Amino acid sequence: MSESARIWANLILILAAVFAFSALLSWIERRLLGVWQDRYGPNRVGPFGILQIVADSIKLLTKEDWVPPFADKAVFVLAPTIVAVTALLAFAVVPIAPDIGVVDLNIGLLFFLAMSSLGVYSVVLGGWASNNKYSLLGGFRAAAQMLSYEVFMGLALMGVVMLAGSFNLRDIVAAQENLWFCVPQILGLATFTVAGIAEARRLPFDLPESENELVAGFHTEYSSMKFGLFFIGEYVGITLISAMIVTLFFGGWLGPLLPPLVWFLLKTFIVIACFVLLRAALPRPRYDQLMAYGWKVMLPLTLVNLLITGAVVLSAA
Amino acid sequence: MLENYFPILLFIFVGLAVGVVPMAFGWMFGPNRPDSEKLSPYECGFEAFEDARMKFDVRYYLVAILFILFDLEIAFLFPWAVVLNEIGLFGFMAMVIFLGILVVGFIYEWTKGALEWD
Numbered sequence: 001m002s003e004s005a006r007i008w009a010n011l012i013l014i015l016a017a018v019f020a021f022s023a024l025l026s027w028i029e030r031r032l033l034g035v036w037q038d039r040y041g042p043n044r045v046g047p048f049g050i051l052q053i054v055a056d057s058i059k060l061l062t063k064e065d066w067v068p069p070f071a072d073k074a075v076f077v078l079a080p081t082i083v084a085v086t087a088l089l090a091f092a093v094v095p096i097a098p099d100i101g102v103v104d105l106n107i108g109l110l111f112f113l114a115m116s117s118l119g120v121y122s123v124v125l126g127g128w129a130s131n132n133k134y135s136l137l138g139g140f141r142a143a144a145q146m147l148s149y150e151v152f153m154g155l156a157l158m159g160v161v162m163l164a165g166s167f168n169l170r171d172i173v174a175a176q177e178n179l180w181f182c183v184p185q186i187l188g189l190a191t192f193t194v195a196g197i198a199e200a201r202r203l204p205f206d207l208p209e210s211e212n213e214l215v216a217g218f219h220t221e222y223s224s225m226k227f228g229l230f231f232i233g234e235y236v237g238i239t240l241i242s243a244m245i246v247t248l249f250f251g252g253w254l255g256p257l258l259p260p261l262v263w264f265l266l267k268t269f270i271v272i273a274c275f276v277l278l279r280a281a282l283p284r285p286r287y288d289q290l291m292a293y294g295w296k297v298m299l300p301l302t303l304v305n306l307l308i309t310g311a312v313v314l315s316a317a
Numbered sequence: 318m319l320e321n322y323f324p325i326l327l328f329i330f331v332g333l334a335v336g337v338v339p340m341a342f343g344w345m346f347g348p349n350r351p352d353s354e355k356l357s358p359y360e361c362g363f364e365a366f367e368d369a370r371m372k373f374d375v376r377y378y379l380v381a382i383l384f385i386l387f388d389l390e391i392a393f394l395f396p397w398a399v400v401l402n403e404i405g406l407f408g409f410m411a412m413v414i415f416l417g418i419l420v421v422g423f424i425y426e427w428t429k430g431a432l433e434w435d
Contacts (some may be wrong), residue, residue, distance in 0.1 A: 007324050015331055047332045065340075065347040069356055081336040092325055111325075112396065128370075132358040136370065148386040154391045162397040220359055225343025229336060240424050286432030287378040291380070295432045299423075301386070303416060306394070310409050313401055 004156040011102050018091050019206050022235035027052045029235075029276050036280040057228070065224035072129040079126030080219075080226045083233035085117060087240055090115035095170045095224060097260040108169040109161065111246060113154055116199055119237065120146040123201070123208060126230070127218035138217025142208035146199055148294040153195035155302040159188040159309035160248050172229045173252035182249040186310070187305040189249045191298050196241035198294070200234065207287055242271035377432055390419055 027042060027050060034041025043049040062202045068072055093108035105111055120143060127139015161167060163184060164175035172181075182189050198205040209217030219230045246252060246267040253260030255267075285293070338392065396403075397412055 007327070011324060011327055011331060015328070015335060019335060061339075061343055061346045063343075064349060065343040066351075066355070068358065070358060077340070081333070081340065084336045085329075085332045089325075091326060092328045095362075102328055103321060104395050105321060114377070125378065131370070132362065133371065136373075139375055140377050144380045148380060151384055151387040154388075155394070158394055158398045161395070164415060165399060165402060167395075167399060192374055215359065225339045228339060228343070233340075272389060288356050291434050292432060295383075296427070306398075307413065307416070310398075310401060310412070314409055 004186045007102070010100060010242055014091060014096070014100075014102055015088060018088060018236060018239060019232070021022045022232050023053050023057070024127055025235040025239065025272065026056070026099045026231065028272075029279075032273060032276045033280050036277065055069075060225055060228045063191055063224040065226065066221075068130065068132075068221050070131045071221065072131070075125050075129035076221075077226070078227035079122045079129060080222065080233070081122075083122035084229045084236065085119040086115050086122070087233050091236075091243070092241050093169055094221070094240070094247060095173055095252060096243075096264050101170075102262060104170055105168070107167045109157060109167040109172070109248075112240075113157075116153075116237075116240070117146075119199070119233075120150075122230075122233070123218050126222070127208075130218070130221040132221050134214045134216070134220045135218050135270065138208045138214050138220070141151035141214075142201065143217055145205065145207060145290060145294075146201075148291060149205075149298075151198060151199035152191055152294070152302040155299070155306060156188045156191040156195060157248065158306050160301075162309050162313050168245055169252075173247060173254065176251040176254060180251040180254075185249060185305075186307070188299060188309075189245070191302050191305065192248070193245060194298060196245065197275065197278070198290075200237035202234070202239050202275060203240060204282040204284050205290060207290060209283065210284060234278075238272060239268070242268045242275065245271050376434065382428065383431065386422070387419075390415075 017290045030052075031041040031043075031049065036279060041049070042052040045051040045055050050078075067076055090112050092102040093105050095104070095108075123142040123146070127135045127137075127142065130136070160181050163181060164172040166172060166175075172314045175181075201208055207217075208214075209219065214220070219227055223232060243264075246264065251265050252267075253264040255263035258266075393415070394412070397408065401408060
């Protein structure tokens with residue numbers, strides 16, 4: 001197969017797989033929540049209810065696609081596109097298996113951080129353009145929350161970079177041949193997971209869209225497929241964070257017996273299931289608690305982790 | 318070097334299509350029946366009052382400013398972390414001093430109450 005054909009095949013397959021899986025995730029999540037809350041969840045459409053997502057998309061498509069006359073129309077339409085596209089783009093650098101992956105960048109980790117921070121624009125722009133009080137409040141909350149947690153998201157990964165000596169995600173996976181980084185970088189794993197949940201605006205950190213205070217937060221005025229894109233964007237975000245946690249801390253595709261691709265998918269799915277369990281188990285904090293937690297607990301913790309890891313790496317060298 | 322990024326460029330275009338196509342479908346298949354209630358901003362049963370772009374808390378600004386400070390610091394840390402093995406103890410101590418100065422600033426803003434939200 002020629003080089004460009006290989007790139008195209010990888011690109012289309014990965015995009016399609018991520019998009020389909022993220023859509024499917026909305027069903028998986030509802031079923032898992034059902035298990036943990038001792039009820040069935042959607043089980044009517046198709047085997048085990050798996051076609052629920054088809055029914056949902058048909059329903060979304062036939063709803064009125066509404067652009068409010070009081071909104072900034074161009075920005076209003078742009079915002080849901082940004083959220084889905086930036087989250088998808090970050091998957092370009094995720095090394096799924098030794099020969100599967102769109103591109104092998106020497107600054108893969110930076111690319112991921114850049115794309116995940118671009119995501120904040122969609123939320124803020126969507127909240128502002130809606131010209132609705134709930135949306136605006138949700139947008140502000142999202143901006144402050146995502147900025148705060150982004151500060152130590154990068155810091156939490158510095159330990160991994162020091163141990164691997166590279167930003168290249170394939171090098172980072174290869175460096176975990178003997179020992180997964182979740183052992184020496186347990187603090188980094190904990191802080192990165194928290195930051196990841198906050199970046200993906202998932203429960204317990206979903207204050208920008210907390211239903212019982214802000215209706216639906218920044219996407220109050222969105223309907224039809226525009227709402228659907230925000231929805232899918234959130235699930236792509238979850239998949240992305242899970243895939244990154246697996247790549248950076250749990251050895252990516254490494255594992256005995258089974259083929260690399262199976263290991264990667266298995267690990268990613270377990271991490272996603274943990275995220276769903278978090279949603280089922282934890283209540284939502286107040287906003288001041290959320291900000292205090294980020295700045296006063298997580299940021300010092302990542303700095304300590306950074307210094308310890310630096311000292312250990314140097315003494316080992 | 319630059320050809321490394323060609324797949325990214327392709328990915329941007331295909332990704333954009335993935336974002337735009339569902340929206341176009343929604344716009345084509347959805348009904349369009351506006352009425353006066355639909356055309357007003359949603360406000361939980363109230364008639365909409367005032368402009369939605371109201372004054373907001375200055376602390377959101379403060380968080381943004383703090384973010385810029387700390388994000389710059391992280392920009393310094395990225396290249397440092399990747400070559401730590403080569404620059405050795407000298408590089409490590411330099412970064413400890415840099416972080417020390419930063420922590421002094423962090424403690425100052427903490428005691429000043431810039432991190433309080435109540």
